Structure formats: structure tokens, C-alpha cells
Amino acid sequence: MNETTDADLRSFIPVAADSHFPIQNLPYGVFRRLAGGPASIGVAIGDQILDLTFLENQGMINVPALGKYRLFDRGKLNPLMAAGKRVWSETRALLSRLLRSDERTLRDDPALRQQALVSMNDVTMLLPAEIGDYTDFYSSREHATNVGTMLRGPENALMPNWLHLPVAYHGRASSIVVSGTDVVRPHGQSKPDKAVEPIFGPSRLLDFELEMAVFVGPGNDLGHPIPVTEAEDHLFGLVLLNDWSARDIQAWEYAPLGPFLGKNFLTTISPWVVPLEALEPFRCAGPAQAPIPLPYLQAMGQGAFDIHLEVLLQATTMPQPSCICRSNFNVLYWSLAQQVAHHTVNGCNLRPGDLLASGTISGSTPDSFGSLLELSWRGTKPMSLPNGEQRAFLQDADRITLTGWCQGAGYRVGFGEAIGKVQPAHR
């Protein structure tokens, strides 16, 4: 697969220098050409989509590791995720070859191209997979420290377990939606600091959380942990994830069993799943770990990825979205491999299409904090927006965009966007 890490590699499809989807990326997604029509699977290339469901129907997906088994006929990526690393790699090599500037099959067949390629503007993107279970980690030390400092003061900011294991909780799979879905301000119970009794009404403290998430590949049988050294073989690819949070609902409900209604009203992911293989050139070291983790969490090699991340906010009166956070996936203390090893060490089974989110990705500087809770320090330091407005928490009609990319030499391996606009509470 050297060719896909090659900055000189080019597609016959024109790709702008700042496009997220050059031939070095080839992320997978699920789309619909017509409302009510069937869902197809594709890879993004520039502002086009190569329709893999069509190509498979044409007999053009010949993957030796796969045989006659079909991957792209069910309108979701779960079969590809389940197929494992060898199939992923061979499929990617085949698609990369098809799209290369020096490969004639598609390039020189306008009729075939006409059917196999579709403009991103002409489709609706869908959830990439059926998500069985959704887990949300809490792997940014800076985020955990910030939240802990607000709740317990700087001396007891990090819980005693935090440096020993990747803390996580189960989230809600049913309410995960694809980018572009509006977020309706949720109703709920909360108890303002000075109130004697709890109150009910629309959340007053609506927030976003900048996260990324990985889709699980083959996974493991119940009772059979995945060793940390094999964990990455079970990771299909990454997306952006906005873990919308109602801070007032969350604060009142969360003790002692963790977040529930403060989170499960909506979670937004970006539609394009970037394969781990496309991220290999951007692999890097994560933060040093001290104390040294227990042996089942000890991984060799570099487990982090250099992914630049941004959050943009656009209020109705702003002509342009404004960047309110710049962070990086490489700040995360616990690696993806460590998360998988921990998650399964008790025998818990992961299934193809399960989603593991990182937790809020906050860096060490205030402009890298990945939530308004931190950016406005619990509302005590509202942010100033270019239009003169201030923001402690989200207001109705605010539009939040998460985006991110790896910067290569002359190209970007990008994740597109995870967008959501705040709609007023119902009634």
C-alpha cells in the first residue's frame, strides 16, 4: 500500500489542494441518490463519490480475500467492518488503483464513469453503519482535569483511577445521527444551585463536545479479550463525533450512575469513515504515561495520530462561522489500542459496527478546550463572538461544525464535517 501514502499519487478526478478527500484518503460512507430510494455505499474522492454498490453489481470488486462474498449490497458498512483487515487492505488497494490518474478502466470510459460516480451535491448522506453498542471514553487528561477542577477543585481534579485505566461509560446508540441533523433543545429536570426543588423545562445549558470515534471491525466473542497488541486489527476507521450535552440536566442526574438524559437526546457523527490505513502516515507518539500502566494496557510503538481538529460556531447574525476551538487528536492520553484492550479485558464482546468515542478532546491551552463548559469555564467567562455577541452556552439557531484533517505534503486526509444546528425546544 505504499502508493496511498505517496504525496505524488494523483487521481484522474480533480481534487483541490485543501479537499478532505484526495486519493490518499478514500473514506467510506453510505448515501442515497433519491429520497426513499435504496442506500448505496461509496468512497469519497474530491467532491465526487465512487459508488461501490454499483461497481459490485458490475462484478468490478474483485477482492481475493473475499471470494464471492458481497460487501456493499446492504446499505450499511457493517459487512465490510466485519470482514477484517486483509479485506480492508485489498479493497482499498483496488479502489486506489481504479481512481489513479494512470489507470484507464474508469478514466477512459465515460459511460461507466457516468454511472459509477455521483456528485456529493446530489446525494443525501446516511449513518455509515448500524451501531450496536456505543461507548464513550474520557481519554483527554486536560478535559478530565478541567471538569474535575470545576467540580472538586484543582487538588482533587483527576479521580484516583484516571491515570490507571481508560475511564468510559455506555452511551445511547439509538440517538446517534448523521451530520446535518438538527439538535432540538431537550426538556429535562434540573436543579439550579439556589433552588430548593428541581425544575422542569428546556435545558438552559446546552453544549457541544468535540470528540472522535472509531468503528469496530471484526470484534471478539464473549469471554475472549482482545490483547492490546492485536487491538488495532479490530479498528475499521474514524469519524468526528459531537456529544451534545445538556449540562444542567447532566449535573442533576449524573450521581451516582453517570450521564444519561443529559447526553442521550442526540449524538452527531460525520458521514465519512476514514480507514485506519489512511491515517498511517500521521501516526505519532501520544503523551508519556506515568505511572506505567498495568501489563494488559502496555502497547509498543506509536499509538496516537496527528489529526488537527476545529470547532466552528455560527450564530444567525454571523455571515461566516467562527473558529472557537483548535485541538488535536494526539493529545489523548489513552490510545485506541488501550481502549479496546481495556474494554474487552473482562470478556465484554465488541461487534462490527460498534462505536467507541474518545471523550472530549481538550488540549492544554484554553483555545483548545473542546466544550463550551470549558471554553466559558462553566459560564463564568463567556466567549466573545465576531458579531459582538457572547456565548456561555449554546443559543437557539447556533450552528456547530466539527472538522478535522491530517496535513500531508500537498494534500489533506480529512474527515469532512459533523454539523448540527440548535432548534428551539418543542412546544
Add this chain to the structure above:
Amino acid sequence: MNETTDADLRSFIPVAADSHFPIQNLPYGVFRRLAGGPASIGVAIGDQILDLTFLENQGMINVPALGKYRLFDRGKLNPLMAAGKRVWSETRALLSRLLRSDERTLRDDPALRQQALVSMNDVTMLLPAEIGDYTDFYSSREHATNVGTMLRGPENALMPNWLHLPVAYHGRASSIVVSGTDVVRPHGQSKPDKAVEPIFGPSRLLDFELEMAVFVGPGNDLGHPIPVTEAEDHLFGLVLLNDWSARDIQAWEYAPLGPFLGKNFLTTISPWVVPLEALEPFRCAGPAQAPIPLPYLQAMGQGAFDIHLEVLLQATTMPQPSCICRSNFNVLYWSLAQQVAHHTVNGCNLRPGDLLASGTISGSTPDSFGSLLELSWRGTKPMSLPNGEQRAFLQDADRITLTGWCQGAGYRVGFGEAIGKVQPAHR
């Protein structure tokens, strides 16, 4: 449906007086006649199963509300759950009629009976449904008080939110298994009280939790709460649930985001789903609620059910299982309807086949506590077993059986059993 609540109602199939499955019950389950063969759907009657997949293929399931739509051809109960209350009621009436002692269709056709009925001894029971999301509530005041007392002392036992909302968290759907599946003692990280650093190894404090759980019916669209007055229309039926817990893993990991690896290694449910309609004669008042809940949680009428529950433990040296807990579903402070209304009030969507568990069902007397954590008061008061052994927590080869039933006049509407035997940790 008067006939199904009638104590005089009899089936032509012989049913013992203490059977859990008289004609008044008719719970649904999924079974396999042959290893590797197809999954069928059935209702339990005495020690037999009426094969609904077969009857549907014979054109014998004529449900007006359903038309030509098939419910029993997919090896799981999700289509029936999705179909809603009117279909449930009509299907139940049809099956009750087919099995009545004065109905000749099946009774007088030995060839048909031979194909439509199968002995429970000749099948393997499977999970009744594909479970999308699994939620675990915490609705026994006595359980929450007991746990809170151990952790924080009697003055601060109940968290301030507990009397205002049904506390819950998301559990793991992938590791829910059907009765009879062994539970392997999980490995994990824990930190003994006097240790300086956490340790890794097999859990030393393995426990059960006596719970029941309800399968969701039609459910709701994202953003559209289910009012408390309509909540029961979305409840298909109940099962027993054992929320196996590794207390040492749980204690070290759970702050601040709740239980994770201490719970998600296995959850056992009973195979027969008892329809809410079969429980109607056993409806009763739950505990009085003070303070009065917020309006969205205020339900009229009786929201509890009188279901006698037992936990039995059998060590290898015991010839018989010994009852170690007697409790009742009617002790739960928060009703099923309140749980559904709360779960969806922020717009969170429930889907057919989702599972909502009650939390540990502990009563007010020590012999009604629904976990060893409480029965042995955190291990400080080990229980004595009939064979002279003591138990603070579960030992390898211990077999735990949950069972429960509603006692009618001369019949029982029972839930069968949720059984699991402890296997030693791997390696």
C-alpha cells in the same frame, strides 16, 4: 380478553398447578429444535411450546389488525414488539382460543398437534429479541439506600436526585445472554482498600443482582417524548434479569461516569417474555411517592405488579438449591410508566426490542435484599448455606437461579428461570 384472566380457564394441554405457564400466561419465546437449525417463535403452555412460526406458515395466524404482515418468520420477537398493543391483544386472544379445552382445532387433530407442539425438553431457548439499547434503572429505594449507606453512611444514603427522578444508566446490549449461559469470572483492575496501586486479576467479589426487565414495543421517534399516560402502550412484556456484577472492578472504575466493566461482562435474562396483558390481574399500587413527582412523571392508577421473586444458590456440594432471597416486583418506587416517560422526556428514542431493567429489587427486610453485596452487607456478614459453607460473594461453580411468579386462584403466571453458573476465570 376476560377469558385469559379467568381462573376457570383451562387448556386441553395438561398444566400442573405450580406450572409457570398455564393458559393464563402464554409468554413468548424464541427456540431452536435442532442445533444449527432455524429459530422459531413460540408460546409456552405447560411443559410444551406452541410453534407460532409453524402456525403462521400454515396460515393459521389470522390477526385482523395485522393483515398479511408476518410476525413470526424472523427468529426474533422484534416484529411482534413493533406491531403494537392491538396486534398483541388480538394475537393473544387467538392463541388463547386455540389452546382452550373446548376448542377442537388443535385438540382433535393429532397430526397438527404433533407438528405445532414441541416439548420444552427438546429445544434450545434463544434470546427472545435483538436488543438495540439496554438501560438499567435503579428503582428500588431500599437497594439505593443500602448501597448508599455502605458508601456514604445512613445520613447521606439516598442521593438528592433519587426521590425526584428514576435514576438510570446505559448498559451493554452485546453481552446480554439467555438463561443457562455460564458466567465466567471476569478479569479486571481493582484497588483493594489497603493497596497503594491497583492490581489486575480475576474478580474476587463476584455478585448477582435480582432484577426484572421490560421489552419495549413500538417506541418513539427521536425528539418525540412518550407521555406517562401512554407509556404502558409501549411495553411488550417482562423477563427476569440477573445483572452480574464484579464489585471490586466496579468500586475502582465507577467514579465519575458510572458502572462499565464491573457489569458488562454478562447479563442473563429468562427466555420467556410475559406479556403485560397477562399481568393485568396482578396490578397493584406501588409505594407512595413523596415528594410528589414533577407533572411529567405523574401517572394515574396502579402502576405496580405483584410478582413474587426468589433467588436460589446451589454450590456443588449442595443436593438442592437454597433460597437466599425472597422479594417482590411491587417494592419498586418508580413504575414502568414513569421510567418510560422519564427516558424519553428529552426526546431520546426507544426502539422495538430495547430492554429496560428495573435495577436490583431489594425489599425492606434483610431476607429480601437482591444482591450478595446487601445480603452479606459488603462481605461483613457472610451468609450460611445449608451445606455449612459461608458466602460473602460468589465462588466458582456456584449456580444462581432467579425465579418469580404471580399467584392467581389456582394458577401461577410465572417467568420461568434465569440461571447462570460461575465458571473459573480463564487461564
